[in-house]
Amino acid sequence: MKTSVEFRIYVGTYAKYNDGSLFGKWMDLSDYIDLKDFYQACLELHQDEKDPELMFQDWEYIPDFLISESSLNEYTFEYLEEVTGMDEDRARALEIYCKDIASWPDKDKYFQELLEEFNDCYHGYYGGPMKDPQIEYAYQYVEDTGLLTDVSPTIERYFDYEAFAKDLFMDGYTQIEGHVFADY
Structure with missing residues (x-):
């Protein structure tokens, strides 16, 4: 709208x-x-x-x-x-x-x-059902980049999206009110 x-x-x-x-x-x-x-x-x-x-x-x-x-x-x-x-x-x-x-x-x-x-x-608004924009963005980032594409499903289950999101937003991204921006 x-x-x-x-x-x-x-x-x-x-x-x-x-x-x-x-x-x-x-x-x-x-x-x-x-x-x-x-x-x-x-x-x-x-x-x-x-x-x-x-x-x-x-x-x-x-x-x-x-x-x-x-x-x-x-x-x-x-x-x-x-x-x-x-x-x-x-x-x-x-x-x-x-x-x-x-x-x-x-x-x-x-x-x-x-x-x-x-x-x-x-990079968009991430205020969806996950209630944590940083984790929601991390899932989208992994999907968009194919980060886990060549990883076996067994190992993929152990991927820590919370820790990955924390790392993304420590250096490289900023989130304000659910809006995600790259830091460049």
């Missing part, structure tokens, strides 16, 4: 807020083509002020690394367009990757570079 959330921001101004007014409007980012278009609409909303200092008082479904109380990251629209086409698990994985692994936004990296790195290192 693809992500179908509305990325919204409640936009007021510091002057109005300081005067005790919460006047503003919820603005759905899908109504704007880019950051410039969004900011223009915000300024039009608050055209009663000479030089409005925008204040993002609340937001929905926008990761914190993309927004602050007074600005949006330059790649916000690219990011939101990308996750809109993803299923929920993959969209959550990209958010985790950007926030916890790649420490984005990185001034030396463009969003497309970061997305390529994510696509290379993301």
